[in-house]
Amino acid sequence: MASSLPGNIQIGTRASRQRQAVLEVLSRAKGHMPAVDIYQKVQKKFPRVSLGTIYRNLKTLKEAGLIEEIHLDEHTHYYEIKTGGEHYHLLCLGCGKVVEFKYPLEYILSNVPEASGFRVLNTDLRFSGYCASCSKNEDSR
Amino acid sequence: MASSLPGNIQIGTRASRQRQAVLEVLSRAKGHMPAVDIYQKVQKKFPRVSLGTIYRNLKTLKEAGLIEEIHLDEHTHYYEIKTGGEHYHLLCLGCGKVVEFKYPLEYILSNVPEASGFRVLNTDLRFSGYCASCSKNEDSR
DNA sequence: CTCAATGCAAACAGTTTGCACGACG
């Protein structure tokens, strides 16, 4: 498929029901989801849908800039609806809970000399560790 | 950390040559490397070494806290020697160049209300975009 | 001598892709 320029996406023109379903699942979830979860949700509506289709649509939607792909752990890709404001993730290694938070990183960027001249398009910040309750349990050993 | 640098590793009880080789390759590289690259380097010294061994050692070394696993792109795991000070990555989407930089993130952390009570062990910050020279080429479209 | 670590190959999970058919515009 010839790569289309940003803005020249045909999401509006030929929107299959499956593609809409993927987008709907993601927007309902209002958080990150792995492809398999999306697959299972979409399957409820379209039992014959295939994982391949899910991946293809995720790719399309990602290229269209509608969704975002993040990697919280190293096995899986997670996807989420691209909201206006960027947010980052706080990941608990104990219970796997993921908390989202916002923070303006422009300041940091301007204080990183190595980044001068760099046109930054994407920012990824993640803290991982143990949440309050998991910390307690960890303490007891 | 109490562990010493390559040449005298103290992880479990046994330090195999292959394990030392992995560590040595990584410390020589003084940067991140994918497992396959490490594999190929180690292979020069131990032609019969297997990828499985590399992965097993990377896992062991990671658990021992000697090396770190980072994900710059979504396909591969990259590994690097854990230095004293944490650093982050500036990734050029054009030429693939990776620049490392340091920045104290404690301040940010203390300003993220969601993180209160959280015991943060690891921090990951990445900026991606186009470096100065790649930006120029991009401009011409 | 013992047991951790190895080599090898087969198994895995997540993701991608080729093909013929179906459906969107």
Add this chain to the structure above:
DNA sequence: CGTCGTGCAAACTGTTTGCATTGAG
């Protein structure tokens, strides 16, 4: 109708694992 998108299955990639063997301590 012409394509784009789909379902299906098979291929691929990076990583893990079972098993018999080796070798460090």
